[in-house]
Amino acid sequence: MTNTEKNICSIIIGEEIKYENNSSEVDIDFKIQNDHIFGKIDILKSSKKFLINLSNVKDKKFNLELEISLNENSFLELRDESDYEHGSDINIRSTMNKNSIFEFFRLNKFKDSTKNTFNHNIELALNCEFRDFNFSNGSNEMDNKTTVLLNEENASYIGSGVMISNSTNSNNDLSIKHLSKSAKSDCSFKTVSRGNSNIKFSGKVFVDHDCSKTISNQISKGLIMDEFAKISLIPKLEINNDDVVCAHGAASGKPDESVIFYLKSRGIPQNEAEKIYVEGFLGEFLDKIPNAEMQEKAMKYISANC
Amino acid sequence: MLDIKNLNVSVEDKQILRDLSLKVGSGEVHAIMGPNGSGKSTIAHTLAGNPNYEIISGDVNFNEKDLLEMDPSERSLSGLFLAFQYPIELPGVTNASYLKQIVNVHRKHRGENPIEAGDFLKLLKEKSSILNIPMDMHSRFVNAGFSGGEKKKNEVLQLDLLNPNLVIMDETDSGLDVDALKSTSEAVNQLRSSNRSFIIITHYLRLLEYIEPDFVHVFQDGSIVESGDKSLANRIDKEGYA
Ligand SMILES: Nc1ncnc2c1ncn2[C@@H]1O[C@H](COP(=O)(O)OP(=O)(O)OP(=O)(O)O)[C@@H](O)[C@H]1O
Ligand SMILES: [Mg+2]
Numbered sequence: 184m185t186n187t188e189k190n191i192c193s194i195i196i197g198e199e200i201k202y203e204n205n206s207s208e209v210d211i212d213f214k215i216q217n218d219h220i221f222g223k224i225d226i227l228k229s230s231k232k233f234l235i236n237l238s239n240v241k242d243k244k245f246n247l248e249l250e251i252s253l254n255e256n257s258f259l260e261l262r263d264e265s266d267y268e269h270g271s272d273i274n275i276r277s278t279m280n281k282n283s284i285f286e287f288f289r290l291n292k293f294k295d296s297t298k299n300t301f302n303h304n305i306e307l308a309l310n311c312e313f314r315d316f317n318f319s320n321g322s323n324e325m326d327n328k329t330t331v332l333l334n335e336e337n338a339s340y341i342g343s344g345v346m347i348s349n350s351t352n353s354n355n356d357l358s359i360k361h362l363s364k365s366a367k368s369d370c371s372f373k374t375v376s377r378g379n380s381n382i383k384f385s386g387k388v389f390v391d392h393d394c395s396k397t398i399s400n401q402i403s404k405g406l407i408m409d410e411f412a413k414i415s416l417i418p419k420l421e422i423n424n425d426d427v428v429c430a431h432g433a434a435s436g437k438p439d440e441s442v443i444f445y446l447k448s449r450g451i452p453q454n455e456a457e458k459i460y461v462e463g464f465l466g467e468f469l470d471k472i473p474n475a476e477m478q479e480k481a482m483k484y485i486s487a488n489c
Numbered sequence: 490m491l492d493i494k495n496l497n498v499s500v501e502d503k504q505i506l507r508d509l510s511l512k513v514g515s516g517e518v519h520a521i522m523g524p525n526g527s528g529k530s531t532i533a534h535t536l537a538g539n540p541n542y543e544i545i546s547g548d549v550n551f552n553e554k555d556l557l558e559m560d561p562s563e564r565s566l567s568g569l570f571l572a573f574q575y576p577i578e579l580p581g582v583t584n585a586s587y588l589k590q591i592v593n594v595h596r597k598h599r600g601e602n603p604i605e606a607g608d609f610l611k612l613l614k615e616k617s618s619i620l621n622i623p624m625d626m627h628s629r630f631v632n633a634g635f636s637g638g639e640k641k642k643n644e645v646l647q648l649d650l651l652n653p654n655l656v657i658m659d660e661t662d663s664g665l666d667v668d669a670l671k672s673t674s675e676a677v678n679q680l681r682s683s684n685r686s687f688i689i690i691t692h693y694l695r696l697l698e699y700i701e702p703d704f705v706h707v708f709q710d711g712s713i714v715e716s717g718d719k720s721l722a723n724r725i726d727k728e729g730y731a
Contacts (some may be wrong), residue, residue, distance in 0.1 A: 444539055444540065445576075445579070447565070447575070448538070448561050448571055449562075450565035450591060451562055451591065452594075459579075462631070464581055466581040467580055
């Protein structure tokens with residue numbers, strides 16, 4: 184889909200909030216109260232895909248409460264490519280009505296010394312698809328939590344998270360609840376821990392009793408680059424139905440020295456060899472990103488941050 | 490070109506190379522044959538600078554430089570190339586982007602600008618066709634899922650792209666089919682010149698029938714036990730090492 188086939192809208196949040204909405208198919212409403220931003224995005228219907236760029240230009244901590252709803256058959260692509268220099272506290276509740284698609288891209292840079300929390304709670308109805316891609320460099324204190332409720336048949340979640348960090352202490356929680364049959368979830372988390380970073384990922388998958396024909400994949404992989412860097416990857420599965428196809432894996436470790444040596448034996452110096460290795464490690468799942476423009480941006484993000 | 494003197498090397502505290510000495514002059518082709526586990530790959534990796542191989546004692550002089558003092562990447566930039574017996578997989582990086590990066594790091598070392606995308610594609614097409622490598626192999630991740638023979642061809646392709654002056658080929662022939670062995674040997678023969686030397690590690694006479702060696706060495710228990718010309722390879726092929 185090219186940009187001319189999209190309805191494009193930007194929401195810029197600073198001391199005041201600027202947005203322009205010339206489509207009757209969406210209802211956007213943002214206001215500020217006591218330094219907190221309350222926002223609402225309702226996709227009423229979409230004859231074309233909606234692309235909404237959300238950006239933060241505040242020079243203070245960013246606090247946002249956001250409600251998103253997608254009506255039947257609508258398609259929203261939401262992007263946030265902001266830098267969060269002063270910390271953030273973001274809470275999002277999303278509701279997807281049947282046959283809707285929601286693509287959510289977050290490619291953010293955070294400042295080490297700040298505290299950042301992110302909470303997203305999303306409910307999916309019949310045949311809905313939620314595609315969630317998140318790229319982050321972590322910060323000293325960081326909590327990310329996404330809860331996906333696959334409420335109705337054929338609801339599907341595909342998600343990919345990448346975190347590259349030098350000095351973060353971060354908890355990343357993903358909880359996927361299969362609450363109806365024939366729902367799918369596919370999640371990958373990749374992280375590179377440097378310096379004294381401590382990165383945790385917990386991936387919970389719950390499959391309810393009557394959820395036959397469930398498909399659920401989860402993979403998490405971590406690279407530990409320095410002596411004091413830590414990673415813990417914790418998959419938690421609770422599966423209450425036998426008719427389920429599940430594949431889950433978690434692995435973390437140091438870079439493979441034989442690969443680094445191979446690259447060096449071709450003339451590539453140590454630091455560049457490590458960079459190529461790390462980029463390859465993080466780039467492995469980029470083909471899951473459904474659009475070429477965002478794939479390219481993700482690749483650039485990885486290259487600039489590792 | 491290369492002068493190895495009384496080299497002793499251990500791996501995981503186990504001594505493998507014992508008092509190895511070998512001189513390779515400019516333009517010469519040396520073949521090394523020897524039983525499994527005798528230490529042939531150990532020489533190859535030691536020369537390339539693999540940090541798992543510990544030098545106990547000895548000297549290696551490469552083009553008037555102390556090779557053992559050099560970082561593996563410096564060795565490559567100074568013209569040494571090892572075609573691995575077991576090429577390494579690099580997931581997430583396409584072969585094309587990898588090959589371009591190794592070409593560019595050598596160009597940078599020579600003070601040249603990075604190669605233009607179009608020129609690189611042309612070069613890659615030309616070199617790949619000599620080795621019968623299909624272009625779609627380059628959009629796959631480096632060596633990941635390549636067949637044994639494809640991995641070996643990819644090693645020869647890298648050799649051909651980097652123009653080294655000392656080439657060590659560690660059982661490059663193992664795993665190649667008859668046609669590939671022929672095209673690979675032809676590519677190597679094209680590269681033979683008065684300022685490029687080869688050390689060819691192999692178990693088979695067949696390769697040495699395509700690439701005529703100037704010297705053949707028999708390797709056993711970590712050092713050279715016999716040296717001769719090509720007729721030595723003929724004898725080993727008939728009689729074995731016993
Ligand atoms: N990492 C290691 N740890 C322990 N022993 C090792 C290690 N690497 C090599 N060796 C041992 O060193 C010896 C020499 O190995 P090398 O690979 O040099 O043999 P080779 O002559 O190349 O054999 P082949 O013809 O089978 O390729 C072998 O006994 C091998 O088991
Ligand atoms: Mg060997």
